[in-house]
Amino acid sequence: MHGPAAKLETDHAAAKKSKLGVILFIFYLLVYTGFVLIGLLDPDMLSVHVLGKQNLAIVYGFGLIVLAVIMGFIYNAACTKMENKMNKK
Amino acid sequence: MIYDVSIWAIVIFMLFVATVLGLSFYFARRTKSASGYYAAGGNIHWGVNGIAFAGDYLSAASFLGICGMIAYSGYDGFLYSIGYLAGWVVALFIVAEPMKRLGKYTFTDALDARFNSKAIKLTAAISTLIVSVFYLIPQMVGAGDLVVPLLGLPHWTGVLIVGSIVILIVATAGMTSTTYVQFIKGSLLIIFSTILTVYILKNGFNLPDKDHPTHSFVTLNAKIDNGQVIGSTDSTYIFKGAYTVDKKLTFVHFEKDNLAKWFKLSKDSTSFSEMLFITTTEDGKKLYNGEPKENRKFFQVGHLTKIIVDGKEVDKTGPVGPFEFLSTMENLEVVRFAKKDIKDAKTTVWYQNSTPGKSMINPGLLYKVSSKSGATFWDKLNFVSLMLALFLGTSALPHILIRYYTVPSQRAARKSTIVAIAAIGFFYVLTLYMGLGASVNGVLDVESSNMSGPLLAKYFGVGIFSIISAIAFATVLGTVAGLIVASSGAIAHDFMDNYLGLKMNDKAKVKAGKIAAFCVGIFAIILGVLFKGMNVSFLVGLAFAVAASANLPAILFLLFWKKTTAKGIASSIVVGILSSILIILGSPTMFEKYGLAKSAAIIPLDNPGIISIPLAALVLIVVSLMTQKDNANKVENYHLDQK
Numbered sequence: 159m160h161g162p163a164a165k166l167e168t169d170h171a172a173a174k175k176s177k178l179g180v181i182l183f184i185f186y187l188l189v190y191t192g193f194v195l196i197g198l199l200d201p202d203m204l205s206v207h208v209l210g211k212q213n214l215a216i217v218y219g220f221g222l223i224v225l226a227v228i229m230g231f232i233y234n235a236a237c238t239k240m241e242n243k244m245n246k247k
Numbered sequence: 248m249i250y251d252v253s254i255w256a257i258v259i260f261m262l263f264v265a266t267v268l269g270l271s272f273y274f275a276r277r278t279k280s281a282s283g284y285y286a287a288g289g290n291i292h293w294g295v296n297g298i299a300f301a302g303d304y305l306s307a308a309s310f311l312g313i314c315g316m317i318a319y320s321g322y323d324g325f326l327y328s329i330g331y332l333a334g335w336v337v338a339l340f341i342v343a344e345p346m347k348r349l350g351k352y353t354f355t356d357a358l359d360a361r362f363n364s365k366a367i368k369l370t371a372a373i374s375t376l377i378v379s380v381f382y383l384i385p386q387m388v389g390a391g392d393l394v395v396p397l398l399g400l401p402h403w404t405g406v407l408i409v410g411s412i413v414i415l416i417v418a419t420a421g422m423t424s425t426t427y428v429q430f431i432k433g434s435l436l437i438i439f440s441t442i443l444t445v446y447i448l449k450n451g452f453n454l455p456d457k458d459h460p461t462h463s464f465v466t467l468n469a470k471i472d473n474g475q476v477i478g479s480t481d482s483t484y485i486f487k488g489a490y491t492v493d494k495k496l497t498f499v500h501f502e503k504d505n506l507a508k509w510f511k512l513s514k515d516s517t518s519f520s521e522m523l524f525i526t527t528t529e530d531g532k533k534l535y536n537g538e539p540k541e542n543r544k545f546f547q548v549g550h551l552t553k554i555i556v557d558g559k560e561v562d563k564t565g566p567v568g569p570f571e572f573l574s575t576m577e578n579l580e581v582v583r584f585a586k587k588d589i590k591d592a593k594t595t596v597w598y599q600n601s602t603p604g605k606s607m608i609n610p611g612l613l614y615k616v617s618s619k620s621g622a623t624f625w626d627k628l629n630f631v632s633l634m635l636a637l638f639l640g641t642s643a644l645p646h647i648l649i650r651y652y653t654v655p656s657q658r659a660a661r662k663s664t665i666v667a668i669a670a671i672g673f674f675y676v677l678t679l680y681m682g683l684g685a686s687v688n689g690v691l692d693v694e695s696s697n698m699s700g701p702l703l704a705k706y707f708g709v710g711i712f713s714i715i716s717a718i719a720f721a722t723v724l725g726t727v728a729g730l731i732v733a734s735s736g737a738i739a740h741d742f743m744d745n746y747l748g749l750k751m752n753d754k755a756k757v758k759a760g761k762i763a764a765f766c767v768g769i770f771a772i773i774l775g776v777l778f779k780g781m782n783v784s785f786l787v788g789l790a791f792a793v794a795a796s797a798n799l800p801a802i803l804f805l806l807f808w809k810k811t812t813a814k815g816i817a818s819s820i821v822v823g824i825l826s827s828i829l830i831i832l833g834s835p836t837m838f839e840k841y842g843l844a845k846s847a848a849i850i851p852l853d854n855p856g857i858i859s860i861p862l863a864a865l866v867l868i869v870v871s872l873m874t875q876k877d878n879a880n881k882v883e884n885y886h887l888d889q890k
Binding site: 180186187190197211216219220231234238 | 322325326328329332333335336337339340341344345348570573574577605608609610611616617619627630631634638657658661662664665668669672675676679806807
């Protein structure tokens with residue numbers, strides 16, 4: 159059988175972290191799907207100015223990138239908290 | 248196009264290579280175990296690993312391919328940036344920690360952790376090899392493309408140089424040296440792309456003038472008789488013939504001073520506009536704008552014809568901020584160039600295509616998804632399929648997945664993914680500026696969209712060009728190293744050690760890995776030479792689609808469906824590989840490459856993901872349900888939920 163390259167300790171927070179990961183993934187998937195659907199069903203909407211002089215295509219595109227980073231930080235903070243709480247010896 | 252060789256570019260490139268090789272030999276002395284060779288001992292710091300992830304991921308397709316695509320097709324190129332980055336969300340939230348928990352050296356280990364199945368070992372190893380090879384080809388082709396302007400050498404030497412250096416890096420110290428090469432390259436790429444973007448913003452937008460010279464295109468008045476082109480009002484241009492392509496474009500061949508000239512007839516049939524062209528003569532030689540290549544008559548293109556600021560037309564804007572750059576872009580007129588083959592005249596032409604800046608920062612120039620622009624059902628499905636493959640492909644790439652085994656813990660795996668997302672996301676924002684900057688500053692080489700980024704750097708000076716070109720070359724170097732480590736792991740660890748059951752000791756495993764790396768490296772060199780001229784982004788898209796179809800359903804179902812069986816996983820991998828490759832081989836793009844009509848394609852779809860990913864998932868479900876009795880023997884060493 160195959161074990162990890164580095165010896166890992168049992169992670170009691172794994173199930174909770176996994177659940178949070180799935181929730182955040184579904185949220186991002188919905189936002190991403192929204193972008194694809196607008197491009198597909200009403201592409202003209204993407205040229206509408208929504209933030210100052212910036213159109214929706216730019217705001218949504220940059221937004222998806224920035225959102226991924228922000229959600230990453232939130233996920234890490236939440237997971238670290240869970241690990242510290244549930245893996246106490 | 249002929250480029251001037253830059254001594255500085257050569258010096259910087261040699262310095263980089265020397266540093267990389269020095270590092271490899273240094274780490275080689277410390278890499279004796281299989282864990283050291285395949286997983287860098289599992290003790291790389293998460294920060295270093297995160298940037299190394301970026302180094303692995305920001306391949307030739309990202310830096311060269313996306314910048315080039317944005318330069319030629321505007322926002323549609325940026326869709327790749329959005330999709331590639333979104334893929335990391337799947338990696339972070341779903342794949343990162345379980346992969347770390349389940350695997351040892353390769354992604355096959357993780358898939359097989361619950362089953363100890365020969366079928367999984369074999370199919371996952373084959374999948375790793377196929378995806379890695381599809382990914383290797385464009386990297387090697389890109390290396391050849393780069394070496395032409397950088398070192399002034401022919402294409403095949405670039406492929407050979409990259410192949411040889413990478414074999415040395417991987418065969419000496421495996422994953423440890425590869426990680427540090429990726430770290431250095433990833434850092435440099437992001438730093439110097441930022442510097443290049445600052446140059447772009449400082450330069451602002453300019454109409455061509457003495458400080459920003461571009462070729463002055465000739466326009467002639469047309470002479471038309473009974474709807475037929477009969478010549479020009481300028482008698483110095485001798486009419487030689489007119490050709491209609493795609494029933495709507497008319498290209499006209501003239502001769503002036505014994506040299507060929509090609510023009511395009513305007514839509515209102517009143518004038519001709521000058522084009523770039525390459526003609527193949529009867530003895531097989533190529534003439535660039537009517538003359539041999541060395542006469543340097545094949546110029547760079549991409550310029551502005553109108554700039555409007557605050558409702559007034561201006562010649563230049565002066566420095567602009569990052570948001571002002573994008574809003575100003577909406578009020579410009581950009582001259583892009585579209586390619587057409589005139590088969591009867593053995594000539595390829597690139598004609599001027601005046602495009603509103605607004606179209607450059609909205610989707611639609613490359614992917615026709617709007618019903619107003621005549622998009623069909625299949626065009627729309629193609630777009631959705633591409634976005635799906637980009638989203639799901641990242642977390643199924645074997646050379647990305649193996650990086651989870653180089654860090655000491657699940658927490659480190661997670662943190663390194665977040666560093667990667669931040670670094671890669673920042674870089675992808677820069678691609679929009681670099682691509683658009685290249686489109687308006689007269690730097691484009693119509694023969695190679697891949698060179699848009701480096702040629703834009705050259706516009707700002709030889710120094711930045713030298714560094715950017717050397718980094719671009721290093722980009723290929725780093726990614727190829729990662730791919731060869733993944734391939735050598737699939738051959739030596741998954742196939743020889745686990746599938747064939749050779750039960751090698753640590754020393755033998757490292758030796759087998761090094762030999763496998765050498766063989767894959769040689770194979771990559773051969774493929775890089777054979778596939779010269781293939782589109783880099785197309786091949787990478789192919790690798791993403793195959794990876795997403797073959798690997799992702801297997802990973803997701805393993806993690807989230809307890810009824811998953813070994814046979815289900817193995818069948819899903821096989822169906823994912825076969826269906827995605829078969830759809831690609833029968834696609835319109837491939838039919839065009841075979842020299843057949845696009846309309847004759849078996850499936851009117853270029854991106855297979857929308858069919859092959861659900862199909863692989865369906866096969867996994869059906870086969871798993873049919874083989875439930877196998878799960879009775881399942882090894883329960885690794886519980887995913889670890890309650």
